[in-house]
Amino acid sequence: MQRDDLHDRRVRAVRAWTRFVAQGDDEDDAVRPEILSSWQLSGVVSPDVTHAPLADEGDTADFWNASPLQTAVERVQDELRRTAEDGDLVIAVTDDQTRILWTYGGRVMRRKAETVNFVPGGRWDERSVGTNALAIAGRTAAPSMVFSAEHYAEVVHNWVCWAAPVFDPVTGRSLGVIDLSTTWDRTHPIGLATARVMARLIEGALPTDRRTPFAGDVGPDEPGLVLTLLGTAEVWFDGQRLLLNRRQTEILALLALHPSGLSVEHLHALLYGDAAVTTSTLKAEVSHLRTALSGQLSSRPYRLTMPVTSDVEEVQRLLRRGDVRRAVRAYGGDLLPGTESPALVQMGDYLAVSVREALLNDPDPDAVLRYSELAPYDTAVVEACLAAIPVHHPVAPLLKGKLASAR
Template identity: 75%
Template sequence: MARSELHSRRVEAVRAWTSFVERGDGAERLVRPEILSSWARSEAAISPDVTQAPLADEGETAEIWRGSPLQTAVQRVEAELRRTAEDGDLVVAVTDADTRILWTYGGRVMRRKAETVNFVPGGRWDDQSVGTNALDLANRLATPAMVFSAEHYAPIVHNWVCWAAPVHDPVSGRKLGVIDLSTTWDRTHPIGLATARVMAALIETAMPRSSHHPTFGGSDDHDEPGLVMTLLGTVETRLDGQRLLLNRRQTEVLALLAMHPEGLSLEHLHALVYGDQAVTLSTLKAEVSHLRAALGGQLSSRPYRLMMPVHTDVDHVLSLLRGGHVGAAVEAYGGDLLPGTNSPALGELADYVAVALREALLADPQPDAVVRYIELAPYDTEVIEVCLAALGNRPHPAVPLLKGRLAVARA
């Protein structure tokens, strides 16, 4: 961006912040909904005059870091993280799931700036501790986030721009924390958010194998904060561990919002839900209003967007497949996505997941995974035949089961 354009953008951000802090209104037309929501949370918890982030206990922070799979992953890619920080004069930070910084590295200039505001290990950067920032938004919304200049609630970082992306266990899908890249506002670059995404993916690929264990669908998920949706086979939605009673259409709307963390306009959401059906926009608005009430108001408008962490078994299965964990993906796959849905978008997604799983098995026909798969797709003889061919004459407990199912399917 040209410096003049950046300066104008900064002036607009300061004007919006001033309107909110001094008058309490007028900012809703000037900033993004997620920024406004975070400002409201920040205002209720802290003074804008905060001078630095609070620090957690140093020993406790060090212990959490030592026991985290993030430590191993960061050590494996530390050279790349340091190079990124030095080349762009950035400060790079990795947090835990509570937005407490566990590790940082900074270029010469940004390192000093970071230290003055406790952007260091132990610093608590949730928005109720230090105000609106990208680390908190990425962690809270489970999607990459950018906060520019006075979009931060605390003036101590009005001279910063920050890009952050969540980091998940690539198998279980469990959120581990976020990675953040920060520099001065005048060094804003369109590639910043994409770089944060790449760095998050780099850390995820470097996770120790011992941390890879599927948990989605287990009893622990009932305690998972935020929204947890089971859409494959059995359908269930829980918010902060409590089951939500939703009708089918509301579940479809919520699923589409979960699949589009960037948000959807009313018209786009209508097309995804109803296709060319003759259903009014008012009908969809009524469904969204019910969902907003059920979610405690954590659904913004213009665009419609979920304002909380979201976990779905669909994302979990696709993440497993991307990581090459075919057996775990089959185990996590409960069946067709929302069977019988007449939403064109969800129908396409259902086909995509089913075909992706099948193709992964054809490429890597693990016998135990195929046995599990044919419980869900008993007449998919090609997968059975490919698996038997791969086994050849080797003995395996799955062979009689596969041959029996093949005989039944051909009868």
């Protein structure tokens, strides 16, 4: 396109955006329907937002390392990088929640991208940063282009973006999107076609030796939500593993512990305590979860609307029945180790003390041996068991060895 034509198009886009933001005019014929629909969804964020929110760096890296997208991108990264450098583009690959997992940019666009958190961990869904091609392509599962002031956030009005969804050929599931972005004056008709080609390139490079979107994941058979929260964190929904960040897993844990639901204020207090975190950050996390759970997370109050089971619930149930051996077998360790949620820290302490006290009252040798692997320095439980069992009990030498190594 000629620069004058692009400039005229940009002016029209800015005028339409201004009318929508300032006057709420949502009947402008100059605005494409998919853009207008996205603007309406973007009303939860300010058009003055200066950058995308960032997800936890460690969670993003863990997700990327476990995703088949990483293998695919590594296999075709030379071509992706060549495309970025030749066109002075920044290329991004996201997960299915529009969180950026990988980027590569030409010299100019890389610097521009960094200023708005168009980097790994950046959240580019509409509820986080407003209308953009990544968000539309991810939500609609169709290629998308967003030009200049068609973006809801004014900070990226100088950009043009083309995005296409990436599907898993094995399952048909959307894995995320690939996006190509540059400055508005470099708009080219071939941009969207290039994004489609890049998406097909990644799909063709995905590893084929897997039965699910994440290699080796074989989920529980029961429907609904299954949470493993003790020792390690795993979330399964209708038999499929969800790779969530720490905060999202913590939110699910809190909602599972409060089946009647929580107000946004109560959930915020349980999750963040006195930390200076806005409720809009919490709402964004809940929005991601609602999408991942196919809408089965209600509002006012926040409540899970599908069957939920967890190892926390199972341990408590077995302790109430007095089945200490099975309770310890179900107890995988600390509740979400490293969590800073005051409510989850408190529940973790409560559960750890409950298991320990149950063992002191009923020091089943097999249960104590298992427990000593989880709490190797808790000598009191091992000593109580040795005092209660015969000297020649087959587990006694193992427990004595545990005791010696702990001292």
